[in-house]
Amino acid sequence: MKIEQIHHVAYRCKDAKQTVEWYRDMLNMDFILAIAEDRVPSTHEPDPYMHLFLDAGNGNVLAFFELPTKPEMGRDPNTPEWxxxxxxxxxxxxxxxxxxxxxxxKGVEVLGVTDHSIFHSIYFFDPSGHRIELACPDPQEEAMLARLDAVKWDMLEEWSRTRKAPRHADWLHAKEFQGA
Structure with a gap:
């Protein structure tokens, strides 16, 4: 048994139409389909919803639910925004x-470009408050990923014991990488 790929990832949105238009206009995503029901198919509870699916490229699908009968959506106050x-x-x-x-x-506040060494990113929020990252590979990505792969288990084991950041990959953000 092996997972083939993510079928879709789903989030809640404040407004279905606004969400489709924003992802179309800001990120050039195609609107694939919509499903709307008055009952949740898995639980059978009465709860009208609009379920949207957007093309995120290469078979990846980003989905949203608008839930008009539920309290306003919020964030986990114990998890940092980033x-x-x-x-x-x-x-x-x-x-x-x-x-x-x-x-x-278009008036969207953008943070970055942030250099993560293996990739470079910008960050911003969609109209529902979801943080979005766009990332591009660094030209040396392949060599850096190989170097990170060599220490991943040691890092995980050390973190598991100490809950302190292991130093195996300090070079990543210190700009010390000179090749594999």
């Missing part, structure tokens, strides 16, 4: 910078 996010890959740094300029021209 933790929970949706990250999408873009082709290269030029594309990342094009998205940054496009989003800012």
């Amino acid at each position: 933790v929970q996010h949706i990250a999408f890959k873009v082709k290269d740094r030029d594309t990342l910078l094009e998205y940054k300029a496009h989003l800012e021209s």
Whole structure:
């Protein structure tokens, strides 16, 4: 048994139409389909909803639910805003910078470009308050990923024992990487 890929990832949204238009206009995602019901198929509870599906590229699907009968959506107050996010890959740094300029021209506040060494990112929020990341690979990504792969289990074991950040990959954000 092996998972083939993510079928879709679903989040709640404040407004179905606004969400479809925003992802279309800001991130050039196609609206794939909508499903609306008065009862939840899995639980059979009465709860009208609109379920949207957007094309996130390469068979990846981003979905949203608008739930008009539920209290206003919120965030987990114990989880920092930067933790929970949706990250999408873009082709290269030029594309990342094009998205940054496009989003800012539409009034979206964008953080970054942040250099994570293996990739570079920008961050912003959608109209429902979900944090979005666009990331492009670094030209040395492959060599850096191989170096990270070599220490992943040691890092995990040390973290599990100490709950302190292991130093096996300090080079990642210290700009010390000189190749594998």
